[in-house]
Amino acid sequence: MQQTALITGATSGIGKATAQLFATNNINLILCGRRIEKLQKLQQELSKFTKVHILQFDVRYNEEVQNAINSLPDEFKHIDILINNAGNAHGLNSIQNGNIDDWDAMIDGNVKGLLYVSKAIIPQMVERNNGFIVNIGSIAGKDVYPNGNVYCASKFAVNALNKGMRIDLNQHNIRVCAIHPGLVETEFSDVRFKGDSERAKTVYQGYKALQPEDIADIIHFVVTRPYHVNIEDLIVYPTAQASATIVNKNA
Structure with a gap:
């Protein structure tokens, strides 16, 4: 039977690349995001390969999440694969100089949104x-780096929730996996630096960062293993990166 996957944060980066790869591999899609124009464009692009339904909502708000999921038509209600991809980083400040609105955005999106x-x-x-x-x-959920404080804390929470899910859902035969990428060239840094594209560009200069398609390929590999196989925790770096703080920019 053809499977159905729900992907949050599907309008760009890893989510979009995963949607594109899943579509060409005959997986039905429920694509979720905040930007309706991008969702509609992606739906038009991928509908030539598979069935696609879009849901516009913000994972930070539980009522929006519940209303969106409850609105699914019958042919999309059976969800085989959930990709909790939506998330964000806001600011890069020391803890004493942190912006509380940034803290709320990261905790609400990265932790509460995943839970909702x-x-x-x-x-x-x-x-x-x-x-x-x-x-x-993220590797930020494995290794804290300077000025990463709350973002790292939110991704440490994702790591813990992944382990907790796997334990609680084991008796129900449900597979649970976390993928923790290092530096991936997406909109991530544009969001973190609040639209300062010049500063964002410097994050990815001097070496070859991971691309969204790299992570999408790994996600597809993970979900297509025989059902008795669960790859439960996977860290992925670009070759030039050795840790959260060590990157060879002369590679």
Whole structure:
């Protein structure tokens, strides 16, 4: 039977690349995001390969999440794969100089948003005794770096939630996996630096960063393993990166 995947943060970066790869591999898609024009454009692009439904909502708001999931038409209600990809980084400040609005945005999006979406989808997987949840974390959830404080804390939470999900859902035959990328060339730094594109560009200069398609390829590999195989925790660096703080920019 053809599977259906729900992808949050599908309008750009890793989410968009994953949607494109899934579509060409005959997986039906529920694409979620805040930017309706980008969702519509992606739906038009991918509908030539597979069935695509779009949902516009912000993962930070539980009521929006619940209303969106409840609105799914019957042919999309059966969700086999959940890709918790939506997330954000805001600012790069020391803890004493941190912006509380930035803190709220990161905790609401990276932690609470993941929980809200998972809560909306997991019951049907439990009922069927089947499903796969992929949580997109970060090396920031493994290794704290200077001025990363709250962002790192939010991704450490993703790491812990991934482990907790896997334990709690083990009795229900549900696979749970976290993928923790290092530096990926996406809109991530543009958002972190609040639209300062020149500063954002410097993050990816002097070496070859991971591309969204690299992570999408890994996600597809993970979800297509035989059902008795669960790749539960995976860290991915570009070759030029050795840790959260060590990058060879002369590579």
